[in-house]
Amino acid sequence: MKHAKELGLLREHLAKHRLKVTTQRELILDAFLGNEHVTAEQLYRMLGRHKPHIGLATIYRTLNLLCESGIAQERHFGSQTHYDNVVHKRHHDHMICTQCGVIIEFENCDIEHLQDQVAARHGFTISTHKLELYGWCKSCKR
Amino acid sequence: MKHAKELGLLREHLAKHRLKVTTQRELILDAFLGNEHVTAEQLYRMLGRHKPHIGLATIYRTLNLLCESGIAQERHFGSQTHYDNVVHKRHHDHMICTQCGVIIEFENCDIEHLQDQVAARHGFTISTHKLELYGWCKSCKR
DNA sequence: ACGGTACTAATAATCGTTCTCAATTTCTAA
DNA sequence: TTAGAAATTGAGAACGATTATTAGTACCGT
Numbered sequence: 001m002k003h004a005k006e007l008g009l010l011r012e013h014l015a016k017h018r019l020k021v022t023t024q025r026e027l028i029l030d031a032f033l034g035n036e037h038v039t040a041e042q043l044y045r046m047l048g049r050h051k052p053h054i055g056l057a058t059i060y061r062t063l064n065l066l067c068e069s070g071i072a073q074e075r076h077f078g079s080q081t082h083y084d085n086v087v088h089k090r091h092h093d094h095m096i097c098t099q100c101g102v103i104i105e106f107e108n109c110d111i112e113h114l115q116d117q118v119a120a121r122h123g124f125t126i127s128t129h130k131l132e133l134y135g136w137c138k139s140c141k142r
Numbered sequence: 143m144k145h146a147k148e149l150g151l152l153r154e155h156l157a158k159h160r161l162k163v164t165t166q167r168e169l170i171l172d173a174f175l176g177n178e179h180v181t182a183e184q185l186y187r188m189l190g191r192h193k194p195h196i197g198l199a200t201i202y203r204t205l206n207l208l209c210e211s212g213i214a215q216e217r218h219f220g221s222q223t224h225y226d227n228v229v230h231k232r233h234h235d236h237m238i239c240t241q242c243g244v245i246i247e248f249e250n251c252d253i254e255h256l257q258d259q260v261a262a263r264h265g266f267t268i269s270t271h272k273l274e275l276y277g278w279c280k281s282c283k284r
Numbered sequence: 285a286c287g288g289t290a291c292t293a294a295t296a297a298t299c300g301t302t303c304t305c306a307a308t309t310t311c312t313a314a
Numbered sequence: 315t316t317a318g319a320a321a322t323t324g325a326g327a328a329c330g331a332t333t334a335t336t337a338g339t340a341c342c343g344t
Binding site: 203 | 289290291292293294295301
Protein backbone atom coordinates (compact mmCIF):
# COMPACT_ATOMS: atom_id res chain seq x y z
CA MET A 1 0.00 0.00 0.00
CA LYS A 2 1.55 3.22 -1.21
CA HIS A 3 -0.35 6.01 0.49
CA ALA A 4 -1.39 4.30 3.68
CA LYS A 5 -1.20 7.36 5.88
CA GLU A 6 -3.39 9.50 3.66
CA LEU A 7 -5.84 6.69 3.07
CA GLY A 8 -6.14 6.45 6.83
CA LEU A 9 -6.84 10.16 7.17
CA LEU A 10 -9.47 10.03 4.47
CA ARG A 11 -11.18 6.96 5.92
CA GLU A 12 -11.20 8.55 9.32
CA HIS A 13 -12.84 11.66 7.95
CA LEU A 14 -15.40 9.63 6.03
CA ALA A 15 -16.25 7.53 9.07
CA LYS A 16 -16.64 10.59 11.25
CA HIS A 17 -19.18 12.02 8.82
CA ARG A 18 -20.93 8.74 8.01
CA LEU A 19 -19.70 8.88 4.43
CA LYS A 20 -18.71 5.91 2.35
CA VAL A 21 -15.43 4.55 1.06
CA THR A 22 -15.70 4.15 -2.71
CA THR A 23 -13.39 3.05 -5.48
CA GLN A 24 -13.59 6.46 -7.08
CA ARG A 25 -12.53 8.24 -3.92
CA GLU A 26 -9.53 5.98 -3.49
CA LEU A 27 -8.53 6.33 -7.13
CA ILE A 28 -8.74 10.11 -6.94
CA LEU A 29 -6.77 10.17 -3.70
CA ASP A 30 -4.10 8.02 -5.29
CA ALA A 31 -3.81 10.18 -8.39
CA PHE A 32 -3.85 13.32 -6.28
CA LEU A 33 -0.96 12.12 -4.12
CA GLY A 34 1.17 11.49 -7.16
CA ASN A 35 1.70 15.21 -7.65
CA GLU A 36 2.78 18.27 -5.71
CA HIS A 37 -0.27 20.21 -6.78
CA VAL A 38 -2.93 19.69 -9.42
CA THR A 39 -6.11 21.15 -10.78
CA ALA A 40 -9.40 19.29 -11.09
CA GLU A 41 -8.98 19.29 -14.87
CA GLN A 42 -5.57 17.65 -14.63
CA LEU A 43 -6.89 14.90 -12.38
CA TYR A 44 -9.79 14.39 -14.74
CA ARG A 45 -7.43 13.88 -17.65
CA MET A 46 -5.13 11.62 -15.61
CA LEU A 47 -8.02 9.39 -14.61
CA GLY A 48 -9.70 9.49 -18.01
CA ARG A 49 -8.48 6.04 -18.97
CA HIS A 50 -9.43 4.22 -15.79
CA LYS A 51 -11.86 1.35 -15.71
CA PRO A 52 -14.73 3.10 -14.04
CA HIS A 53 -14.90 6.42 -15.82
CA ILE A 54 -14.80 9.16 -13.23
CA GLY A 55 -16.86 12.29 -13.77
CA LEU A 56 -15.55 15.78 -13.23
CA ALA A 57 -18.19 16.43 -10.61
CA THR A 58 -16.95 13.50 -8.57
CA ILE A 59 -13.44 14.86 -8.72
CA TYR A 60 -14.54 18.23 -7.42
CA ARG A 61 -16.59 16.57 -4.69
CA THR A 62 -13.68 14.38 -3.65
CA LEU A 63 -11.16 17.21 -3.70
CA ASN A 64 -13.38 19.04 -1.26
CA LEU A 65 -13.34 15.99 0.98
CA LEU A 66 -9.57 15.89 0.78
CA CYS A 67 -9.43 19.52 1.87
CA GLU A 68 -11.77 18.86 4.76
CA SER A 69 -9.72 15.92 5.94
CA GLY A 70 -6.52 17.95 5.85
CA ILE A 71 -4.83 16.07 3.03
CA ALA A 72 -5.20 18.82 0.44
CA GLN A 73 -5.31 22.57 0.52
CA GLU A 74 -6.81 24.73 -2.16
CA ARG A 75 -5.10 27.72 -3.62
CA HIS A 76 -6.31 30.29 -6.13
CA PHE A 77 -3.50 31.24 -8.46
CA GLY A 78 -5.04 32.01 -11.82
CA SER A 79 -8.46 31.10 -13.07
CA GLN A 80 -8.39 27.49 -11.90
CA THR A 81 -8.22 26.29 -8.32
CA HIS A 82 -5.04 24.40 -7.48
CA TYR A 83 -5.03 21.67 -4.85
CA ASP A 84 -1.79 21.13 -2.94
CA ASN A 85 -0.64 17.96 -1.26
CA VAL A 86 0.06 19.00 2.32
CA VAL A 87 0.38 15.81 4.34
CA HIS A 88 3.94 14.77 3.73
CA LYS A 89 5.30 18.16 2.94
CA ARG A 90 5.91 20.71 5.59
CA HIS A 91 4.05 23.91 5.03
CA HIS A 92 5.58 25.88 2.23
CA ASP A 93 4.90 29.10 0.39
CA HIS A 94 5.29 30.19 -3.20
CA MET A 95 7.16 32.63 -5.39
CA ILE A 96 5.44 33.09 -8.73
CA CYS A 97 7.24 34.60 -11.70
CA THR A 98 4.80 36.92 -13.43
CA GLN A 99 6.83 36.61 -16.62
CA CYS A 100 7.21 32.89 -17.21
CA GLY A 101 4.80 31.53 -14.61
CA VAL A 102 7.34 29.32 -12.86
CA ILE A 103 6.50 28.52 -9.24
CA ILE A 104 9.27 28.27 -6.66
CA GLU A 105 8.46 26.74 -3.30
CA PHE A 106 10.12 27.82 -0.10
CA GLU A 107 9.61 27.67 3.63
CA ASN A 108 10.70 30.04 6.33
CA CYS A 109 10.11 29.49 10.00
CA ASP A 110 11.04 33.01 10.99
CA ILE A 111 8.25 34.45 8.88
CA GLU A 112 5.76 32.03 10.40
CA HIS A 113 6.92 32.97 13.85
CA LEU A 114 6.34 36.64 13.11
CA GLN A 115 2.90 35.79 11.76
CA ASP A 116 2.03 34.20 15.07
CA GLN A 117 3.16 37.30 16.90
CA VAL A 118 1.09 39.61 14.73
CA ALA A 119 -1.93 37.37 15.07
CA ALA A 120 -1.59 37.20 18.84
CA ARG A 121 -1.46 40.97 18.96
CA HIS A 122 -4.93 41.04 17.38
CA GLY A 123 -6.34 38.16 19.43
CA PHE A 124 -6.42 36.09 16.26
CA THR A 125 -5.76 32.34 16.09
CA ILE A 126 -4.17 31.15 12.85
CA SER A 127 -5.25 27.84 11.38
CA THR A 128 -3.57 28.19 7.98
CA HIS A 129 -1.97 30.87 5.87
CA LYS A 130 -1.01 31.70 2.33
CA LEU A 131 2.04 33.69 1.35
CA GLU A 132 2.70 34.39 -2.29
CA LEU A 133 5.54 36.51 -3.63
CA TYR A 134 5.08 37.83 -7.16
CA GLY A 135 7.92 39.12 -9.31
CA TRP A 136 10.67 38.03 -11.66
CA CYS A 137 12.65 34.83 -11.38
CA LYS A 138 16.38 34.68 -11.88
CA SER A 139 16.24 33.92 -15.61
CA CYS A 140 13.47 36.37 -16.46
CA LYS A 141 15.19 39.24 -14.73
CA ARG A 142 18.38 39.28 -16.89
CA MET B 143 -10.94 67.75 -7.35
CA LYS B 144 -11.05 65.00 -4.77
CA HIS B 145 -8.80 62.26 -6.12
CA ALA B 146 -6.31 64.33 -8.06
CA LYS B 147 -3.34 62.06 -7.46
CA GLU B 148 -5.06 58.92 -8.67
CA LEU B 149 -6.63 60.70 -11.61
CA GLY B 150 -3.12 61.74 -12.57
CA LEU B 151 -1.84 58.18 -12.36
CA LEU B 152 -4.71 56.89 -14.45
CA ARG B 153 -4.31 59.63 -17.10
CA GLU B 154 -0.61 58.96 -17.24
CA HIS B 155 -1.21 55.26 -17.80
CA LEU B 156 -3.85 55.95 -20.44
CA ALA B 157 -1.58 58.39 -22.27
CA LYS B 158 1.32 55.97 -22.19
CA HIS B 159 -0.82 53.33 -23.88
CA ARG B 160 -2.62 55.69 -26.23
CA LEU B 161 -5.92 55.09 -24.48
CA LYS B 162 -8.60 57.67 -23.93
CA VAL B 163 -9.94 59.55 -20.97
CA THR B 164 -13.67 58.96 -20.76
CA THR B 165 -16.47 59.95 -18.43
CA GLN B 166 -17.07 56.32 -17.52
CA ARG B 167 -13.48 55.68 -16.55
CA GLU B 168 -13.41 58.74 -14.33
CA LEU B 169 -16.71 57.84 -12.73
CA ILE B 170 -15.52 54.32 -12.00
CA LEU B 171 -12.23 55.59 -10.60
CA ASP B 172 -14.09 57.97 -8.34
CA ALA B 173 -16.44 55.31 -7.06
CA PHE B 174 -13.56 52.88 -6.61
CA LEU B 175 -11.57 55.32 -4.50
CA GLY B 176 -14.49 55.81 -2.15
CA ASN B 177 -13.87 52.38 -0.62
CA GLU B 178 -11.10 50.30 0.87
CA HIS B 179 -11.85 47.40 -1.41
CA VAL B 180 -14.75 46.49 -3.65
CA THR B 181 -15.95 43.89 -6.10
CA ALA B 182 -17.02 44.63 -9.67
CA GLU B 183 -20.60 43.85 -8.67
CA GLN B 184 -20.54 46.38 -5.87
CA LEU B 185 -19.25 49.10 -8.15
CA TYR B 186 -21.91 48.18 -10.68
CA ARG B 187 -24.62 48.63 -8.10
CA MET B 188 -23.09 51.87 -6.79
CA LEU B 189 -22.99 53.36 -10.27
CA GLY B 190 -26.36 51.99 -11.28
CA ARG B 191 -28.11 55.31 -10.75
CA HIS B 192 -25.65 57.49 -12.59
CA LYS B 193 -26.63 59.50 -15.63
CA PRO B 194 -24.80 57.48 -18.23
CA HIS B 195 -25.57 53.89 -17.32
CA ILE B 196 -22.32 51.98 -17.02
CA GLY B 197 -22.17 48.36 -18.11
CA LEU B 198 -20.61 45.63 -16.04
CA ALA B 199 -18.12 44.84 -18.79
CA THR B 200 -16.87 48.42 -18.71
CA ILE B 201 -16.34 48.15 -14.99
CA TYR B 202 -14.25 45.01 -15.40
CA ARG B 203 -12.22 46.60 -18.18
CA THR B 204 -11.62 49.73 -16.14
CA LEU B 205 -10.68 47.81 -13.01
CA ASN B 206 -8.04 46.04 -15.06
CA LEU B 207 -6.74 49.42 -16.17
CA LEU B 208 -6.61 50.55 -12.54
CA CYS B 209 -4.56 47.47 -11.69
CA GLU B 210 -2.18 48.09 -14.55
CA SER B 211 -1.67 51.69 -13.52
CA GLY B 212 -0.91 50.70 -9.95
CA ILE B 213 -3.99 52.25 -8.36
CA ALA B 214 -5.73 48.99 -7.60
CA GLN B 215 -4.67 45.48 -6.76
CA GLU B 216 -6.80 42.41 -7.24
CA ARG B 217 -7.24 39.76 -4.63
CA HIS B 218 -9.07 36.45 -4.78
CA PHE B 219 -10.78 35.76 -1.49
CA GLY B 220 -13.90 33.84 -2.28
CA SER B 221 -15.68 33.46 -5.58
CA GLN B 222 -15.53 37.10 -6.54
CA THR B 223 -12.39 39.12 -7.22
CA HIS B 224 -11.82 41.97 -4.77
CA TYR B 225 -10.03 45.12 -5.86
CA ASP B 226 -8.06 47.00 -3.21
CA ASN B 227 -7.19 50.66 -3.19
CA VAL B 228 -3.42 50.72 -2.81
CA VAL B 229 -2.30 54.26 -3.64
CA HIS B 230 -2.83 56.07 -0.38
CA LYS B 231 -2.54 53.09 1.86
CA ARG B 232 0.73 51.49 2.70
CA HIS B 233 0.95 47.85 1.76
CA HIS B 234 -1.03 45.74 4.17
CA ASP B 235 -1.97 42.11 4.58
CA HIS B 236 -5.08 40.35 5.79
CA MET B 237 -6.33 38.05 8.51
CA ILE B 238 -9.58 36.39 7.53
CA CYS B 239 -11.85 34.77 10.10
CA THR B 240 -13.13 31.56 8.59
CA GLN B 241 -16.05 31.63 11.00
CA CYS B 242 -17.61 35.08 10.58
CA GLY B 243 -15.73 36.32 7.53
CA VAL B 244 -14.37 39.46 9.15
CA ILE B 245 -11.21 40.82 7.55
CA ILE B 246 -8.52 42.40 9.73
CA GLU B 247 -5.78 44.42 8.02
CA PHE B 248 -2.26 44.60 9.34
CA GLU B 249 1.22 45.48 8.23
CA ASN B 250 4.54 44.18 9.41
CA CYS B 251 7.86 45.41 8.11
CA ASP B 252 9.84 42.58 9.68
CA ILE B 253 7.95 40.00 7.67
CA GLU B 254 8.51 41.95 4.48
CA HIS B 255 12.17 42.18 5.26
CA LEU B 256 12.40 38.42 5.68
CA GLN B 257 10.54 37.98 2.40
CA ASP B 258 13.21 40.03 0.64
CA GLN B 259 15.91 37.85 2.17
CA VAL B 260 14.25 34.62 1.07
CA ALA B 261 13.68 35.99 -2.41
CA ALA B 262 17.27 37.13 -2.74
CA ARG B 263 18.42 33.67 -1.76
CA HIS B 264 16.56 32.31 -4.80
CA GLY B 265 17.62 35.10 -7.16
CA PHE B 266 14.02 36.27 -7.19
CA THR B 267 12.93 39.91 -7.40
CA ILE B 268 9.66 40.69 -5.64
CA SER B 269 7.25 43.16 -7.20
CA THR B 270 4.26 42.49 -4.96
CA HIS B 271 3.11 39.92 -2.46
CA LYS B 272 0.04 38.57 -0.75
CA LEU B 273 -0.07 37.28 2.78
CA GLU B 274 -3.31 35.96 4.16
CA LEU B 275 -3.78 34.42 7.59
CA TYR B 276 -6.84 32.25 8.05
CA GLY B 277 -8.28 31.30 11.40
CA TRP B 278 -10.56 32.51 14.16
CA CYS B 279 -10.95 36.10 15.27
CA LYS B 280 -11.11 37.10 18.91
CA SER B 281 -14.89 36.89 19.21
CA CYS B 282 -15.32 33.65 17.25
CA LYS B 283 -12.71 31.81 19.29
CA ARG B 284 -14.38 31.79 22.73
C1' DA C 285 -16.02 69.53 -39.57
C1' DC C 286 -13.60 65.09 -41.02
C1' DG C 287 -12.06 60.57 -40.70
C1' DG C 288 -10.10 57.18 -38.13
C1' DT C 289 -9.61 54.99 -33.99
C1' DA C 290 -10.85 53.94 -29.39
C1' DC C 291 -14.85 53.52 -26.57
C1' DT C 292 -19.33 52.05 -24.99
C1' DA C 293 -23.66 49.10 -23.61
C1' DA C 294 -25.93 45.10 -24.45
C1' DT C 295 -25.73 40.70 -25.32
C1' DA C 296 -23.84 36.35 -26.24
C1' DA C 297 -20.30 33.33 -25.10
C1' DT C 298 -16.96 31.11 -22.16
C1' DC C 299 -14.82 29.32 -18.20
C1' DG C 300 -14.60 26.78 -13.94
C1' DT C 301 -17.52 24.84 -10.72
C1' DT C 302 -21.84 23.09 -8.62
C1' DC C 303 -26.40 21.11 -8.91
C1' DT C 304 -30.01 17.65 -10.36
C1' DC C 305 -31.50 13.15 -10.82
C1' DA C 306 -32.06 8.42 -11.91
C1' DA C 307 -29.32 4.43 -11.42
C1' DT C 308 -25.85 2.13 -8.63
C1' DT C 309 -23.00 1.07 -4.71
C1' DT C 310 -21.91 0.83 0.13
C1' DC C 311 -22.95 0.09 4.79
C1' DT C 312 -25.74 -1.74 8.69
C1' DA C 313 -28.08 -4.66 11.27
C1' DA C 314 -31.28 -8.26 11.43
C1' DT D 315 -25.87 -12.93 4.15
C1' DT D 316 -28.96 -10.47 2.78
C1' DA D 317 -32.37 -6.67 2.59
C1' DG D 318 -33.03 -2.11 2.67
C1' DA D 319 -31.79 2.64 3.89
C1' DA D 320 -28.69 6.06 2.72
C1' DA D 321 -24.85 7.81 0.29
C1' DT D 322 -22.60 8.11 -4.27
C1' DT D 323 -22.17 8.09 -8.97
C1' DG D 324 -21.93 10.10 -14.05
C1' DA D 325 -24.06 12.89 -17.36
C1' DG D 326 -25.52 16.89 -18.50
C1' DA D 327 -27.95 21.07 -17.20
C1' DA D 328 -27.32 25.07 -14.56
C1' DC D 329 -24.79 28.48 -12.38
C1' DG D 330 -22.01 32.83 -11.40
C1' DA D 331 -18.12 35.46 -12.64
C1' DT D 332 -15.68 37.18 -16.31
C1' DT D 333 -14.55 38.04 -21.28
C1' DA D 334 -15.47 38.56 -26.26
C1' DT D 335 -18.45 40.32 -29.92
C1' DT D 336 -21.00 43.73 -32.13
C1' DA D 337 -22.92 47.74 -33.85
C1' DG D 338 -23.25 52.14 -32.79
C1' DT D 339 -21.04 56.60 -30.29
C1' DA D 340 -17.45 59.79 -28.59
C1' DC D 341 -12.92 61.66 -28.90
C1' DC D 342 -8.91 63.77 -31.22
C1' DG D 343 -5.52 65.41 -34.49
C1' DT D 344 -5.77 67.57 -38.67
